[in-house]
Amino acid sequence: MLVxxxxxxxxxxxxxxxxxxLFMYDYSCRPFDITLWTLEGRRIQAYWLNPAxxxxxxI
Incomplete structure (x- = not known):
């Protein structure tokens, strides 16, 4: 995976x-892109946790 x-x-x-x-955390609130090429062929479920x-x- 690349960030x-x-x-x-x-x-x-x-x-x-x-x-x-996979757990990713960003507290700067700036946009970012990820490439999940290492997870190719797998089903991916993604969630957003609102820290507030x-x-x-x-998602």
Whole structure:
């Protein structure tokens, strides 16, 4: 997986992953693109967690 436009210091995206999950965190509120080429052929479910109210939304 590739993340475009990584910045310096606090202006970057944090990514953690395992065999069957991927967690990405960005607190700068700037747009970012990801390429999930390493997950090709797999079904992907994506969710957004709103940090203000802790509500999960499937995207």
């Amino acid at each position: 475009s436009d990584q910045g310096e210091k606090y202006n970057r995206l944090s990514v953690f992953g395992g065999k069957d999950y 109210d802790s509500v999960w939304l499937m």
